[in-house]
Amino acid sequence: MAKANPLQEQLLKAGLVKKSKVAEVAHAQNKARQGKGPATPNEIQLDAERARAEKAERDRALSAERKAQARNAELRAQARQIIEDRKVPRAGESEYRFTADGAIRTVLVNDDLRKKLSAGALVIVRLDERFELLPRAAAEKVRERDASMIVLDHGQEPGSEPAATTSEDDAYYAQFKVPDDLVW
Secondary structure (H helix, E strand, O other): OOOOOHHHHHHHHHOOOOHHHHHHHHHHHHHHHHOOOOOOOOHHHHHHHHHHHHHHHHHHHHHHHHHHHHHHHHHHHHHHHHHHHHOEOOOOOEEEEEEEOOEEEEEEEOHHHHHHHHHOOEEEEEEOOEEEEEEHHHHHHHHHHOHHHEEEOOOOOHHHOOOOOOHHHHHHHOOOOOOOOOOO
16 A cells, blocks of 8 residues: 555544545545546636637737738839839820819820820829829839729720720711810
């Protein structure tokens, strides 16, 4: 038999317990120590683990959102830099009108710039509160980074137009000739 603890020895000497009872209790205690498996988690531990998992998920989502915002800010800054570097100097006294944000806006251009805008070789982009002219290649780079900066682009693919006209409409409007020098 293993060495009993001092309290058990005192109880045996006093005759208050039998040797068989002490051995039985020691055996039960030993068995209880050996047979212990992982403790079942209680309700508080489960709640704490659930809260940790939810917090980790919120932190991941918040981190992803911050990264997306940082990426958008970086792309916007790149687009601004492209506009600043590649803008076409405006010259002329002729007004070129276009719509932006539901209002009619005006930029001053010469005849050469007007032809390039109409042909789609130049694009109008917004930079803060002003509008700039960009060559098509630079405008495509801006569109890749932030398409909302493009205000007017006559050179877009035909499939990207908002509404395609029907041949019936074309036939009707063909009877009204528009002069080539019309400026609105």
